[in-house]
Amino acid sequence: MDIYRAAERLMGMRDADWRRHANPVSVWTRFSCLPLIVLAIYARQWIGWWAVPCVVLACFWTWVNPRAFPSPADFGSWGARGTLGERVFLARDQYDLNPQHIRVAHVLTGLSVLGLGPLVYGLIALNPWATLLGLVAIILPKVWFVDRMVWLHADVTHTIPGQALPDPTLPHERIPQ
Known part of the structure; x- marks a missing residue:
């Protein structure tokens, strides 16, 4: 199973999203x-069962977030190019990608997964330091992953990050053999 595509399906992302x-x-x-x-989960120690609607709201924000803002007029920003690169990465079987991009993405995802251990422990034991360590260990590799997706996008589209990009340039798909 491809964890990346599973996450995309779970989020229900379409082209417009x-x-x-x-x-x-x-x-x-x-x-x-x-x-x-x-x-929201950690807050159960302070607000008891009221933490449940907070978790639901936080999960709802996770689903709404990619849909909450209008398309940018310029797709040249770091965030936009990272998003475009992630789309290419998700369809990596349709593109000729440098294998190093794929390896680095897998390593960074693996590093993020390692953060789950201290995070889950911290949430169960209500240990703020383990919780914070887990969060940082998950988020930092994710930021680095987005940065690598910027590189991937630049590599496959032959564009330069930081320069204006009025249209969300994606490379032409490889024709299946």
Whole structure:
């Protein structure tokens, strides 16, 4: 099973959603999703069962976030290019990608998964330091992953990150043999 495509299916992302998610505000606020879920779970010690609607709201924000902002007028920003690169990565079997991009993406995803251990322990034991360690261990590789998706997009589209990009340039798909 491809964990990346499973996450995409779980989120129900369509082309229009990806275009909207390329808005830099969407990309940057996306990093609030996991901390909000974690805070809602951790808050059970203070607010008891009221934490459940907070978790539901945080999960709802996670689903709404890629759809909450308009498509950007310029797709040249770091966040937009990271989003475009992620789309290419998700369809990696349809493109001729440098294998190093795929390896690095897998390593960074693996590093994020390692953060689940301290995060889950911290949430169960209500240990703030383990919880914070887990959050950082998950989020930092994810930021690096997005940065690698910028590189991937630049590599396959022969565009330069940081320069204006009025249309969400994606490479031509490889014709199946």
